Amino acid sequence: MAAPSLTPERRAATRQGPGRWSPRRLRRKTGTWGLFALMLLVAVVMLYPFWYIIDNAFRSGTQFDRQSGHSLGGWRELFANLPVAGQMLNSTLVCVAAIAIILLVSTTSGFAFAKLRYRGSGIVFLLVVSALMVPLQSIIIPEYINLAKLNLTSSYLGAILVYAALGTPFATFLMATYYRGISDELIEAAIIDGLGYERTFVQIALPLSLPAIATITVLQFIQIWDDLLVGLLFLPPGQRTITAGLATLSAGRTTSIPALMAGSLISAVPAIVVYLIFQRHLVKGLTLGMGK
Amino acid sequence: MSQPEITAAGAAASARRPRRATGATRLTRRRRRAGLVLSLPALVLVVLLLGVPIAQAVYYSMTIWNGITATWVGPSAYLTTFTDPIFWRVLENNALLLLAIPFALGIPLAIAALLHEHVRGWRFFRSVYFLPTAISWVVIGMFALRFFSATGVLNSLLSHLGFGSSATDMLAGETSALAALAITFIWSMVGTNTIIFLTGMATLDPTLIEAARVDGLSRRQIFFRVTLPLLTRFIQFAFVMTVISAFSALFSLIFVMTGGGPGFGTTTLEFFVYQVGFQQVQFGTGALYGIILFVIMAIVGLVQLRLIKPSDGEGW
Numbered sequence: 001m002a003a004p005s006l007t008p009e010r011r012a013a014t015r016q017g018p019g020r021w022s023p024r025r026l027r028r029k030t031g032t033w034g035l036f037a038l039m040l041l042v043a044v045v046m047l048y049p050f051w052y053i054i055d056n057a058f059r060s061g062t063q064f065d066r067q068s069g070h071s072l073g074g075w076r077e078l079f080a081n082l083p084v085a086g087q088m089l090n091s092t093l094v095c096v097a098a099i100a101i102i103l104l105v106s107t108t109s110g111f112a113f114a115k116l117r118y119r120g121s122g123i124v125f126l127l128v129v130s131a132l133m134v135p136l137q138s139i140i141i142p143e144y145i146n147l148a149k150l151n152l153t154s155s156y157l158g159a160i161l162v163y164a165a166l167g168t169p170f171a172t173f174l175m176a177t178y179y180r181g182i183s184d185e186l187i188e189a190a191i192i193d194g195l196g197y198e199r200t201f202v203q204i205a206l207p208l209s210l211p212a213i214a215t216i217t218v219l220q221f222i223q224i225w226d227d228l229l230v231g232l233l234f235l236p237p238g239q240r241t242i243t244a245g246l247a248t249l250s251a252g253r254t255t256s257i258p259a260l261m262a263g264s265l266i267s268a269v270p271a272i273v274v275y276l277i278f279q280r281h282l283v284k285g286l287t288l289g290m291g292k
Numbered sequence: 293m294s295q296p297e298i299t300a301a302g303a304a305a306s307a308r309r310p311r312r313a314t315g316a317t318r319l320t321r322r323r324r325r326a327g328l329v330l331s332l333p334a335l336v337l338v339v340l341l342l343g344v345p346i347a348q349a350v351y352y353s354m355t356i357w358n359g360i361t362a363t364w365v366g367p368s369a370y371l372t373t374f375t376d377p378i379f380w381r382v383l384e385n386n387a388l389l390l391l392a393i394p395f396a397l398g399i400p401l402a403i404a405a406l407l408h409e410h411v412r413g414w415r416f417f418r419s420v421y422f423l424p425t426a427i428s429w430v431v432i433g434m435f436a437l438r439f440f441s442a443t444g445v446l447n448s449l450l451s452h453l454g455f456g457s458s459a460t461d462m463l464a465g466e467t468s469a470l471a472a473l474a475i476t477f478i479w480s481m482v483g484t485n486t487i488i489f490l491t492g493m494a495t496l497d498p499t500l501i502e503a504a505r506v507d508g509l510s511r512r513q514i515f516f517r518v519t520l521p522l523l524t525r526f527i528q529f530a531f532v533m534t535v536i537s538a539f540s541a542l543f544s545l546i547f548v549m550t551g552g553g554p555g556f557g558t559t560t561l562e563f564f565v566y567q568v569g570f571q572q573v574q575f576g577t578g579a580l581y582g583i584i585l586f587v588i589m590a591i592v593g594l595v596q597l598r599l600i601k602p603s604d605g606e607g608w
Contacts, residue, residue: 035411042403043420046482049435050423052445056438101337109334116327128334131342133593135540137562138586141569141579142348143341165341172334191319197326226428228544233570243544247430250437250548257438264431275426279419282426283487 057262064258074258082249082263084242088270091241094156094231095224098163099217102171105164106216107209110175111201115187125176132169136162136229144233152234159234159241163224171216178212179205211281218278222271242267346586353580359573373580381556382564385470389538389560392474396534397527399478400485405515407486408493418490425483429541433548436476437463466557469550473558476545477538485530492526493519532596540589561585 056064060073078084112118113125143162144153152158182205190200231244240248246263249255275282354369355362365372373379403421407414424432439445442461462468496519504514520527540562546552552559552567559567561581569578 032411035406035409036413039406039411039414039417042406043417045479046421046424049432049439052438053431053435105334105337109331112327112329112331116323116330118324118327121327121331124331124335127343128331128338131338133590134342134346135536135562135582135585135589137540137543137565138582138589139342139345139349140565141575141582142345142352144570145575146345146348161337161341165337168334168337169342191323197323198330201330222426226426226430228428228430228547229566243428243430246434247544247548250430250434251551260434264434268427268431271426271428272423275423276419279422283422283491 053261053264053268056258057265059258061256061258064256074256074262077256077259078262078266081255081259082245084263084266087240087242087245088266090156090235090239091225091243091270094159094163094235094241095221097156097160098167098224099220101160101164102167102220103213103216105168106171106175107206107213108201109172110177111179111205113172113176114179115182115184115205116197125172129169129173131165132173136166140229140233147234154236156235156239159230162230162234163220163227166230167216167220167223171220174212174216175209178209182208211284214278215281215284218274218281221274222282225271349579349582349586352576353583355576357574357576359575362576365576369576369580373577373584378556379564379581382559382561385556385558386539386560388470389474389477389542390535392478392538393531393534396478396481396538397485397530400482400530401489401527403482403486404489404493405519407490418486421486422483424480425487429480429544430548432476432480433545436472436545437549440472463550464554466554469554469557473542473545473549476549477542480545481534481537485534488526488530488533489523492523496522529596532592535592536589539585539592561588 057074058070058072060069060071061077063069063071063073109128113121147153147158147161152161186204187200190204191197195203225241226243227241228243228247231241232247235241235244242263246260246267249263250260352362354366355364356369357363407418407421440462441447442464446462447460460468462472500518500522501514504518509517539560542560543562543566546558546560546563547566550558552563562585565578565581565585568574568581
């Protein structure tokens with residue numbers, strides 16, 4: 001995807017193609033500009049909501065009604081009504097803990113399914129990966145009852161476990177696919193050199209799989225940070241994530257729009273930053289679901 | 293799928309160390325044990341938090357349960373549901389949302405085709421189009437709420453364009469609210485699906501396109517006769533992902549935009565589970581809707597396995 005296949009051909013065309021203003025070249029040029037204009041239009045449609053949110057986050061209620069003037073009124077109202085810093089911290093904590101669990105179980109099991117097969121490992125793999133098809137809403141009621149009975153919904157733990165379980169099937173699939181690409185000889189050689197299977201995994205396989213680990217981390221971070229349902233049901237109100245907190249604030253219908261836009265903006269920033277830095281990993285993760 | 297490779301690897305190991313023939317089997321045994329131990333945590337996590345609840349949900353679905361007392365009613369609970377007009381109203385919303393799928397696939401396909409022309413700045417545009425993927429449905433819904441409201445962006449845009457001051461609140465009518473939800477959904481899927489199609493186009497053999505061009509096919513002809521048929525696998529994948537999203541990822545959007553209303557206008561099955569289960573505290577009926585959703589998703593998933601992995605030798 002990185003190397004545009006047309007570029008060399010184009011370069012050749014400019015060097016030795018027909019004259020600079022030949023009809024054919026002119027047609028091609030207007031076509032190119034047409035495409036560019038079209039892409040610009042799509043960009044406006046995709047970016048407008050961001051502009052709207054930023055523009056209106058810096059207004060007060062009355063400034064919003066008049067649609068003129070900017071101030072920090074919305075921000076002041078937001079911070080008065082929502083423990084923003086605390087909820088951002090909650091989001092971070094839940095994300096980090098859940099991702100840590102996902103990485104731990106998906107790298108070990110992915111390695112086992114790819115390189116340390118045992119009788120029935122194929123079925124176990126199928127079992128784990130097929131859980132991908134379970135929509136959260138289908139199990140949310142028994143899940144809630146179970147975790148509430150174990151007193152896990154009064155702390156971060158319940159939500160962390162649910163997020164971890166939801167992320168594990170795809171992460172395991174991805175890791176197993178990745179480890180299958182590592183040569184068996186490499187693993188065998190490490191074993192024969194006297195490293196145990198566990199140490200072969202930690203010292204050889206794990207460092208090799210850093211790209212896949214990055215993909216899982218980015219994908220899961222955005223998914224968990226942006227999630228509402230689990231954060232809404234499995235966390236006590238005092239420990240809500242920013243996304244859940246914002247949605248509840250909005251559902252109250254008493255907060256002014258600039259305050260909600262300010263909340264939207266600040267809640268979106270971490271995920272956008274992660275996206276901008278790790279875009280490539282995210283893209284890879286989305287399309288890797290197809291297998292090879 | 294594992295047996296032949298294990299013996300092959302075992303044979304290779306024993307060939308390397310011919311004097312310790314028993315070493316290979318001991319090694320194999322140890323490998324199997326290590327594999328079992330390393331795969332156990334994932335299995336336990338998934339079985340306890342995803343597998344067991346599914347079984348429980350099946351059981352709960354056949355009870356009437358208000359959170360305190362549960363009464364067993366058996367499979368007839370499903371019959372009761374199937375005669376409930378509200379259930380069909382909700383399912384109808386799900387079916388209507390499927391009408392958004394052609395747009396949620398067609399628009400990204402066109403955009404991907406645009407980007408694939410590699411016009412100057414296409415990388416930048418790709419990043420821009422993909423940006424909404426990082427945004428939560430909550431934030432998207434928050435904007436959509438202002439966009440479609442009576443005093444919102446859409447109405448001021450329409451009056452600027454000379455469509456008069458109709459100033460209708462799209463979220464106030466049942467049908468128009470569902471349409472607003474569908475439009476927001478389509479917008480949100482643009483990034484993901486564009487990336488899938490773009491990845492697909494990158495795998496195409498450029499000489500094939502070149503050959504078609506030499507044969508005198510126009511850009512449009514090349515797209516419909518060469519590119520599109522070669523993208524079938526990617527289109528199927530995007531289709532399944534989009535259907536899954538439409539049925540099980542819109543909770544936050546509905547929660548923020550409409551709360552399922554007006555009436556049951558935008559209540560889909562996944563939102564109904566939440567409403568019935570957690571707002572009305574009817575755990576049994578909520579679980580039942582969850583099971584129906586699961587069955588629908590399982591069918592979609594099986595279709596996906598059929599479509600996407602026909603030639604995969606791994607056996608799953």
